[in-house]
Amino acid sequence: MASTQPASIELDVHKELKIAWSDDHASVYPLDYLRRNCPCAGCQTQRKEAEEAKKNPRANPFKVLTGPVLKQVEALNVEAVGNYALRFDWTDQHNTGIYTFGYLRSLCPCGQCRAKT
Numbered sequence: 001m002a003s004t005q006p007a008s009i010e011l012d013v014h015k016e017l018k019i020a021w022s023d024d025h026a027s028v029y030p031l032d033y034l035r036r037n038c039p040c041a042g043c044q045t046q047r048k049e050a051e052e053a054k055k056n057p058r059a060n061p062f063k064v065l066t067g068p069v070l071k072q073v074e075a076l077n078v079e080a081v082g083n084y085a086l087r088f089d090w091t092d093q094h095n096t097g098i099y100t101f102g103y104l105r106s107l108c109p110c111g112q113c114r115a116k117t
């Protein structure tokens with residue numbers, strides 16, 4: 001089991017979030033990657049619709065082009081939610097996603113973690 005206990009968290013509000021996990025793994029998340037993977041219900045629905053549209057383009061050929069288009073997103077602020085999650089205030093006004101450490105760990109974009117999924 002990969003650790004979901006962060007040893008240190010470092011945020012560069014213009015660029016990326018770095019988490020060093022207690023099992024010595026380090027994750028670096030570009031902020032727009034985190035924003036795109038926002039776990040809130042609204043964003044999940046959006047992502048699901050975008051995926052369905054990709055699988056079934058004929059149902060609505062224009063859907064593919066109207067997926068969430070995000071400009072460069074930065075974080076205004078990040079705060080801890082209890083001791084199990086982080087919540088971001090994004091520059092696009094969005095702030096409802098609660099990123100649990102377990103979710104963040106599963107999102108780790110490094111080659112080693114991606115190879116496992």
Ligand SMILES: [Zn+2]
Pocket residue numbers: 038039040041042043044094096097
């Ligand atoms: Zn969201």
Ligand SMILES: [Zn+2]
Pocket residue numbers: 025026027108109110111112113114
């Ligand atoms: Zn990783």
